[in-house]
Amino acid sequence: MIAKFIYLEWKSFTRSASFAQNLALKILMGFLVLYFTVLFLALGVGTFYILEEMHLNPLATVNKFLIYYFGMDLIVRLLLQAIPVMNIRPLLIMPFKRETIVHFSLGKTALSFFNLVHAFFFLPFCAVLIYEGFDVLSVLLWLTALYSIVFINNFLNILLNNKDSLLGIFIVVTVVLAGCQYYKLFDITAYVYPFFEALFHTRWVFAIPVLVLAGLYYWTYNYLKGDLYLDAGLSVKNDIAKTENLTWLNQFGTLGTFLKNDIKLIKRNKRSKTTVGMSVMFLFYGLIFFNSHSNQPPVMQIFAGIFVSGGFLFTFGQFVPSWDSSYYQLMMTQNIPYRGYLNSKWWLIVIGTVISTILASFYLYFGWYVYLTIVAGAVYNIGVNSHLVLLGGAYTKTPIDLSMSKGAFGDKKSFNVNTMLLSLPKLLLPVFLYWLGSYIMSPKLGLAFVALAGVLGFMFRNTVFLLIEKIYKKEKYKTIEAYKQKS
Amino acid sequence: MIQVNNLSKEYNGTTVLNIESLEIPKGQSFGLVGNNGAGKTTFFSLLLDLIQPTTGSILNNEVQVNTSENWKPFTASFLDESFLIGYLTPEEYFYFIGDLRGQNKADVDVLLAQHEEFFNGEILKNKKYLRDLSKGNQKKVGIIATLIGNPEVIILDEPFANLDPTTVNRLKKIIKDLSENPNVTILVSSHDLQHTVDVCDRIVALNKGELVKDMPTTKETLQELELFFAV
Numbered sequence: 001m002i003a004k005f006i007y008l009e010w011k012s013f014t015r016s017a018s019f020a021q022n023l024a025l026k027i028l029m030g031f032l033v034l035y036f037t038v039l040f041l042a043l044g045v046g047t048f049y050i051l052e053e054m055h056l057n058p059l060a061t062v063n064k065f066l067i068y069y070f071g072m073d074l075i076v077r078l079l080l081q082a083i084p085v086m087n088i089r090p091l092l093i094m095p096f097k098r099e100t101i102v103h104f105s106l107g108k109t110a111l112s113f114f115n116l117v118h119a120f121f122f123l124p125f126c127a128v129l130i131y132e133g134f135d136v137l138s139v140l141l142w143l144t145a146l147y148s149i150v151f152i153n154n155f156l157n158i159l160l161n162n163k164d165s166l167l168g169i170f171i172v173v174t175v176v177l178a179g180c181q182y183y184k185l186f187d188i189t190a191y192v193y194p195f196f197e198a199l200f201h202t203r204w205v206f207a208i209p210v211l212v213l214a215g216l217y218y219w220t221y222n223y224l225k226g227d228l229y230l231d232a233g234l235s236v237k238n239d240i241a242k243t244e245n246l247t248w249l250n251q252f253g254t255l256g257t258f259l260k261n262d263i264k265l266i267k268r269n270k271r272s273k274t275t276v277g278m279s280v281m282f283l284f285y286g287l288i289f290f291n292s293h294s295n296q297p298p299v300m301q302i303f304a305g306i307f308v309s310g311g312f313l314f315t316f317g318q319f320v321p322s323w324d325s326s327y328y329q330l331m332m333t334q335n336i337p338y339r340g341y342l343n344s345k346w347w348l349i350v351i352g353t354v355i356s357t358i359l360a361s362f363y364l365y366f367g368w369y370v371y372l373t374i375v376a377g378a379v380y381n382i383g384v385n386s387h388l389v390l391l392g393g394a395y396t397k398t399p400i401d402l403s404m405s406k407g408a409f410g411d412k413k414s415f416n417v418n419t420m421l422l423s424l425p426k427l428l429l430p431v432f433l434y435w436l437g438s439y440i441m442s443p444k445l446g447l448a449f450v451a452l453a454g455v456l457g458f459m460f461r462n463t464v465f466l467l468i469e470k471i472y473k474k475e476k477y478k479t480i481e482a483y484k485q486k487s
Numbered sequence: 488m489i490q491v492n493n494l495s496k497e498y499n500g501t502t503v504l505n506i507e508s509l510e511i512p513k514g515q516s517f518g519l520v521g522n523n524g525a526g527k528t529t530f531f532s533l534l535l536d537l538i539q540p541t542t543g544s545i546l547n548n549e550v551q552v553n554t555s556e557n558w559k560p561f562t563a564s565f566l567d568e569s570f571l572i573g574y575l576t577p578e579e580y581f582y583f584i585g586d587l588r589g590q591n592k593a594d595v596d597v598l599l600a601q602h603e604e605f606f607n608g609e610i611l612k613n614k615k616y617l618r619d620l621s622k623g624n625q626k627k628v629g630i631i632a633t634l635i636g637n638p639e640v641i642i643l644d645e646p647f648a649n650l651d652p653t654t655v656n657r658l659k660k661i662i663k664d665l666s667e668n669p670n671v672t673i674l675v676s677s678h679d680l681q682h683t684v685d686v687c688d689r690i691v692a693l694n695k696g697e698l699v700k701d702m703p704t705t706k707e708t709l710q711e712l713e714l715f716f717a718v
Contacts, residue, residue, distance in 0.1 A: 239616060239619070240614050241576045241613075241614050241615050241616045241619075242576075242614070243576045243578045243579055244579070245579075245582070245592075254586075254587075257583065257586040257587065260583075261572070261575075261583060264574060264575060264579070265574060268574040268616065269574055326569060326572075326573060327569055327570065327571060327572045327573070328569070329535075329537055329566065329569045329570060330569065330570040330571070330572070332535075332536070332537060333535045333536075333537070333559065333562070333564050333570075334559065334584070334587045334588075335559040335560045335587050335588060336559075336587060337556075402573070402574065477537075477538060477539050480537055480538070481538075484569075
């Protein structure tokens with residue numbers, strides 16, 4: 001019976017969306033996996049010697065910080081590790097015993113990436129310990145205990161799943177503890193350190209986490225078994241909807257109609273929410289460049305200027321019109337001029353850029369010139385880059401599943417030659433203009449050039465829009481066809 | 488109202504639709520029946536310019552649909568769930584469509600009030616997004632949304648599928664009422680011969696992309712169709 005399960009798993013693994021890519025990408029992914037594996041192995045082996053170099057007792061130091069290690073692990077799990085409940089649904093009516101289904105599902109989570117990844121650190125570290133002459137049995141018992149804790153986290157995550165408020169509490173507790181330790185107010189490690197030490201030095205202590213794990217497995221098993229119904233543990237959580245009319249947008253006519261929709265799109269879908277969250281990260285990108293310790297060439301400052309205000313443009317704008325992919329057929333049959341549709345997306349990008357620029361005012365701390373760079377970048381983003389992302393959108397034919405939060409970092413499939421070519425002027429042209437100005441006279445002239453390019457782009461907006469509209473119309477059928485194929 | 492000339496659609500050399508000529512006069516309620524893969528949805532998609540014809544053309548009120556967009560203001564359609572915006576509540580969706588069709592909130596509210604019975608209390612003010620509604624309820628929303636803004640051409644693909652028996656009867660009544668208006672042309676496709684015969688003035692049967700039957704609805708129509716589709 002288990003063989004049947006494994007057969008299903010293998011199929012779902014090999015046929016998952018991430019595997020259905022072309023060979024080049026698969027090879028690239030393979031290299032990335034290899035790279036990270038080597039990196040982790042090096043870390044595991046290296047930790048011992050690095051700590052020794054720092055005149056610290058390696059084992060004691062690791063034991064000291066394990067509490068944070070496991071705390072972070074639990075937070076990452078709560079944030080990212082999903083429980084595969086949906087896969088269980090079709091099994092319920094098959095001639096499987098409920099016990100078997102639950103054992104299998106739990107066993108499956110045990111094989112998850114989130115558990116295996118720790119082996120990359122612990123195994124080489126333990127190998128080094130044995131190589132350096134530590135007691136073999138102690139090392140093995142210690143390893144068993146630590147891996148039990150990893151699995152305890154795994155099952156805790158299942159029990160705590162769907163309790164979003166807990167995640168916040170965990171993060172706050174961890175940050176507060178770390179802060180207290182940093183400012184030497186209270187040191188949690190002093191209290192838990194003896195326990196982890198005992199795992200190594202006292203033979204029987206390792207039994208504690210192992211027994212806890214066994215107990216927790218039994219608890220989780222019972223919890224899932226009693227919940228194995230479509231309206232209980234296997235139910236899909238629905239949000240409580242609230243009708244919002246956003247009437248203040250009515251004054252903008254058609255533009256308002258679309259803006260209303262876009263605001264709801266961003267607010268009510270996982271994927272768009274993560275994307276907007278990502279765009280906030282761009283705000284801090286400039287800290288790398290404007291920091292006085294940085295040794296980046298000055299011409300790269302404009303690069304940062306573009307990025308700081310362009311977060312929303314690069315993360316959200318890049319996927320217009322894919323955001324509307326699930327109902328693109330509706331849009332194409334309604335009485336909508338392309339112009340109005342594109343215009344509203346353009347305004348959304350402009351609003352996003354302006355808000356980013358205002359939020360970025362904390363860069364004034366680094367001086368007026370730095371902020372001026374960001375403003376010049378914003379003008380360029382509004383005048384030129386906003387048009388370029390809309391143009392690129394005509395060729396981006398990747399449907400977006402709004403309910404998935406994954407893939408916010410960009411879909412690999414959406415990279416094609418056209419969008420690549422279009423991203424060159426997005427970043428390189430302003431760098432060139434800035435360099436030109438600096439070369440002729442001063443960096444200030446460079447900024448003026450960049451801003452001027454933005455203003456020019458803005459002035460030719462109508463012509464550019466006509467062109468974009470034409471391309472969207474030409475690509476219409478291909479786009480509809482592509483959006484019909486669910487990933 | 489709708490004129491089809493030499494229309495054909497091929498995919499990789501396989502012809503999936505081939506209609507030499509077909510004319511649907513204004514005010515007719517037109518029923519399209521056929522098995523899976525007969526070309527019903529393909530025909531509607533061509534009519535809505537969602538796919539390109541291999542040969543031929545369709546005129547909708549003298550407007551050639553794949554060269555001009557001027558058919559959009561008077562044409563309303565609901566083919567499947569991809570015509571719904573999942574993250575909106577039903578009310579928001581109706582008002583959105585209303586905005587696009589030049590109807591204000593009050594106009595839409597009047598229309599929704601007329602169809603309260605059809606909704607059966609499961610649609611409005613239910614604190615659910617469209618994506619969380621059942622298939623049948625999603626269909627109800629899509630169908631009523633096509634009525635917003637008094638369109639002259641209404642296209643419904645499989646409107647009876649997934650609906651409960653009471654709602655099917657209510658929908659039949661809605662379609663019949665609409666067909667009494669001489670300005671409204673309705674196109675309905677279905678697998679269900681009985682329902683189609685009940686609401687349409689004219690039935691066309693497609694088989695493997697070819698037009699095989701074209702007849703006005705009379706007492707014998709159902710029998711004839713059942714004979715044709717008999718195994």
